[in-house]
């Protein structure tokens with residue numbers, strides 16, 4: 428097998444599986460990957476755990492020749508995700524960061540990128556590194572006011588990178604307006620859609636050229652795979668993304684692809700429960716005396732509530748809040764939950780709790796973190812699909828532990844002063 432193996436063509440969105448038009452996404456997902464096995468007609472998609480495929484002769488190339496370039500299991504996942512997002516095609520890669528890097532690889536050295544100022548910490552870290560190396564120039568802007576995009580534009584600006592809702596504060600960016608500015612300025616709109624999934628938001632409908640996912644999160648949904656996807660609006664861009672992923676070797680393994688496709692089948696019902704629980708948790712926190720502020724777009728009090736309603740099909744399962752108390756109170760809260768697990772990441776069936784400043788966003792420059800408003804009192808919840816009563820009871824007892832811990836310290840401090 429030659430080392431310069433970069434010629435296979437990408438899998439088109441209409442890969443032969445059971446996805447057909449006219450069906451609801453929930454039905455399409457339940458059937459995804461079926462009818463790919465011509466040999467034995469297995470109902471579950473086979474895992475083509477092979478690196479290579481046999482050539483019949485040297486006259487033509489088989490549909491698949493080498494799994495970095497193309498693999499039937501990955502292709503079934505790619506066509507499913509592409510159709511969900513409404514793109515011409517998708518490429519599945521080894522992680523969300525591989526997806527970010529694959530899109531960024533499309534831009535020439537010296538290109539300028541405008542990025543929403545509170546993007547995922549890993550994205551900020553990669554962009555900062557590329558900037559240091561002189562590969563890309565980056566401006567971070569608060570894109571909740573789209574005027575800041577117009578102000579940041581330069582002749583060499585090639586793309587705007589948007590995350591909405593943002594991580595961890597759930598700020599909402601107006602995709603329609605940002606899409607219009609990007610289109611008028613002839614720059615690409617790239618949207619990281621990880622927080623919502625295509626069932627709750629379809630950036631391509633607002634003019635996005637590329638959509639990025641960490642499939643590690645909601646799309647797989649079981650916290651057992653690290654994966655990513657890039658969806659391109661046009662067939663031409665899909666070819667470019669496939670070239671980049673194949674050339675750098677970022678593509679996803681067959682088994683991981685299979686797991687993500689299996690996870691996708693239950694995405695609609697998982698999301699329904701995530702959202703229902705998140706809405707109840709957000710309301711509960713909003714009424715709690717230990718909580719200063721809740722960041723959830725499903726609350727009428729949230730700044731972006733109306734905008735979220737107009738561009739999303741739901742408010743998602745991520746809830747952040749600012750807890751009242753000193754460092755020891757925050758620590759007590761984070762370490763005393765029993766149902767919520769103290770861990771980074773999000774989008775799995777199990778509920779997670781974390782402190783963005785020291786965990787998920789630790790890789791961000793401290794100034795960038797501060798600018799984005801991510802203080803140590805900000806707590807992020809990925810609300811899972813457990814019974815809501817258990818979730819509320821768990822938060823109730825943990826907030827009580829936090830309150831007591833804060834008070835104990837104050838009493839101690841007073842005692843020493845006396």
Ligand SMILES: *Cc1c(COP(=O)(O)O)cnc(C)c1O
Pocket residue numbers: 522523524525547549550590594619621622640641642643644653654655
């Ligand atoms: C997790 C995440 C990523 C990175 O994905 P990995 O799979 O961890 O590499 C990118 N963007 C967002 C919004 C994420 O939550």
